[in-house]
Amino acid sequence: MSEGSAILARARARIPGGVFGHRRSFAFVDGVMRGLPERYPHFIARAHGCRIVDADGAEYIDLLCGYGPMISGYGRAEVDAAFAAQQARGVAYSLPSTIEVELAEALVARTPGSAWAAFSLSGTDSVGLALAVARAHTGREALVVAHGAWHGNHTSMAFGSGRIDADRQRTRWIRWGDPEEARAALEREPVAALVLCPYDQQVGAPNHLPPPGYWAAIRRHCDASGALLVVDDVRSGLRLDPRGSAAHFGIDADLICLSKALANGYPAAATLGGERLRAAAEAIFVSGTFWGFAPALAAALANLELLDAAACRVMAALGRRLGDGLVALAAARGVGLTVSGPPALPLLRFAEDPAFDRGCALAEGLARRGVLIHPTHNLFLSLAHQPGDIDEILEAAEAALDELLEAGR
Ligand SMILES: Cc1ncc(COP(=O)(O)O)c(C=O)c1O
Numbered sequence: 001m002s003e004g005s006a007i008l009a010r011a012r013a014r015i016p017g018g019v020f021g022h023r024r025s026f027a028f029v030d031g032v033m034r035g036l037p038e039r040y041p042h043f044i045a046r047a048h049g050c051r052i053v054d055a056d057g058a059e060y061i062d063l064l065c066g067y068g069p070m071i072s073g074y075g076r077a078e079v080d081a082a083f084a085a086q087q088a089r090g091v092a093y094s095l096p097s098t099i100e101v102e103l104a105e106a107l108v109a110r111t112p113g114s115a116w117a118a119f120s121l122s123g124t125d126s127v128g129l130a131l132a133v134a135r136a137h138t139g140r141e142a143l144v145v146a147h148g149a150w151h152g153n154h155t156s157m158a159f160g161s162g163r164i165d166a167d168r169q170r171t172r173w174i175r176w177g178d179p180e181e182a183r184a185a186l187e188r189e190p191v192a193a194l195v196l197c198p199y200d201q202q203v204g205a206p207n208h209l210p211p212p213g214y215w216a217a218i219r220r221h222c223d224a225s226g227a228l229l230v231v232d233d234v235r236s237g238l239r240l241d242p243r244g245s246a247a248h249f250g251i252d253a254d255l256i257c258l259s260k261a262l263a264n265g266y267p268a269a270a271t272l273g274g275e276r277l278r279a280a281a282e283a284i285f286v287s288g289t290f291w292g293f294a295p296a297l298a299a300a301l302a303n304l305e306l307l308d309a310a311a312c313r314v315m316a317a318l319g320r321r322l323g324d325g326l327v328a329l330a331a332a333r334g335v336g337l338t339v340s341g342p343p344a345l346p347l348l349r350f351a352e353d354p355a356f357d358r359g360c361a362l363a364e365g366l367a368r369r370g371v372l373i374h375p376t377h378n379l380f381l382s383l384a385h386q387p388g389d390i391d392e393i394l395e396a397a398e399a400a401l402d403e404l405l406e407a408g409r
Pocket of ligand 1: 121122123124125127150151152153197232233234235259260
């Protein structure tokens with residue numbers, strides 16, 4: 001038995017499902033829920049740059065980047081040095097660290113429309129904080145969100161075993177990208193917040209960039225109805241634009257949620273808001289013992305130094321090289337494959353693959369060739385990926401596609 005299989009067997013005895021949460025699932029979209037195949041890597045021993053090494057010593061080019069946090073590279077010296085320096089000065093103080101003020105200034109300076117920042121640890125925290133501010137400001141309860149969007153562990157927005165209808169009673173779902181549906185939902189009842197991702201970033205379905213005029217129409221409908229516009233930039237934040245995705249797409253947001261890539265893998269999140277929401281942000285009590293975790297905030301400050309417009313252009317170019325290469329390889333073999341979403345966060349989807357059999361087969365084939373992808377979730381490019389890594393991935397994809405076709409999948 002390999003080391004990885006032995007650890008998996010031990011994990012299954014002591015951890016629900018062996019691998020808990022989203023890292024357990026290979027495909028988690030409407031009605032399709034499959035566990036990771038045994039031959040897929042399960043446990044990682046170490047990482048450096050864009051490469052991870054599993055419990056058996058096998059190395060992979062990581063195109064998942066920890067589901068987004070790794071943006072500057074695993075073990076990025078500047079970020080880790082900032083974390084270590086702050087760690088040496090103390091970790092969880094009884095009062096906020098001075099670094100919190102520095103990071104708030106840095107984020108507000110780079111995020112158009114923002115006047116303040118409040119820190120927490122995760123995307124779930126950041127969205128929860130934004131919802132509390134929106135409800136405090138408007139005095140309203142209802143929320144409007146898009147079908148298929150994931151905004152974190154909020155019982156008001158999540159489905160499935162262990163969740164109850166009563167928790168979702170104040171939430172309505174609309175299609176992302178249709179301003180008329182948004183208008184109708186906002187006119188139906190007084191809404192505290194319309195919560196949307198900056199582009200349609202559903203898992204398992206082609207992703208869509210905003211159609212022309214979409215965000216201007218959304219802004220008008222929010223203003224007409226008195227609802228606040230919350231942009232959940234947890235997943236894409238800082239990969240598209242150093243000012244955040246709202247600025248990238250010209251979105252006039254009331255509240256912006258950031259986390260994942262903020263501190264290059266250390267747990268940190270920020271909720272940013274405009275001047276008119278300052279009083280509401282001051283009025284709410286939302287908190288966490290570890291919020292404002294000083295070393296992660298120091299890491300975030302150092303990470304932001306690395307994330308400028310040129311860095312975002314580099315990630316977009318790498319993503320285009322990857323996406324164009326994959327589409328060409330598939331087309332040469334008569335296989336329908338779409339790559340959608342922004343180039344730095346590409347989503348692969350095979351045509352006529354409702355149960356993701358082909359997607360799973362490609363992911364498995366790539367894993368055996370030293371590349372880690374996910375069959376239904378978008379991928380993430382980072383500053384640690386080099387053009388040569390993309391070429392290596394494409395070489396592996398060519399062999400994995402041939403194998404998949406030979407096997408009649
Ligand atoms: C768009 C979006 N919002 C919120 C979250 C929740 O973030 P976290 O897992 O850090 O709580 C995620 C996580 O995947 C996300 O993709």
